[in-house]
Amino acid sequence: MFIRNLLLASALAAALASGAAGAQSLSKPNEFYFDADAQTARPVIAVRETGEAAMDRLAKILERKPHAPAEAAQLAHLAMEAGRTELGRQLYGRALHEIDSGSAQWRAIHWNYAWDLYHAGAAEDAFKVFVTLHNARGVSASWMPPTYAVVLWSLGRKDEALQWYAAAVRTEPGQWRDTSRYAELLPNWRESDRATLAEVHKAWAANPPAWP
DSSP: OHHHHHHHHHHHHHHHHHHHHHTOOOOOOOSOOOBOOTTTSSOOOSOOOOHHHHHHHHHHHHHHOSOOHHHHHHHHHHHHHTTOHHHHHHHHHHHHHTSOTTSHHHHHHHHHHHHHHHHTTOHHHHHHHHHHHHHTOOSOBTTHHHHHHHHHHHTTOHHHHHHHHHHHHHHOHHHHSSSTTHHHHOTTSOHHHHHHHHHHHHHHHHSOOOOO
């Protein structure tokens, strides 16, 4: 009953969020991206349990508390990891509906939602969520160039991906000029994500785009 009611209650919020994102576009890269933006690029953790224990506890909390965005976001992440993509989308919709846009928590939830969509095979939807986050930020965060490079490459927008990878190299040439430090620099990325970034790197190395 809880899950069914949740899906109904969250559908409108999720649809509105998706529609807003679809109306936006990503600006061209800046010259440098030095900001750590640690409050955005982080997991959303409301409970310390893992797996089914975490899902059970989070579901019980959400049954009791009408406003629990962190719990909804963590359960959304776990649901999408388990292949329950539609449930995850609705839970993320609920979480984002309950917090002020532009807050640190709002940013972190968007960042996690975008990555979960990407890993669910919904790269276009992931890009829309990243664009929403990007357009709400007045920073040049270090996570942006490699992340956007991978997502854009996956969408077949390879020229744009190369521009973003070039921004990473301009910012930290010792880190991104070759692929040897990917595991160190991107420890939470999946191996498949790092492999995609290596494809971007190969194309960048063959023909580095000029700046500006």
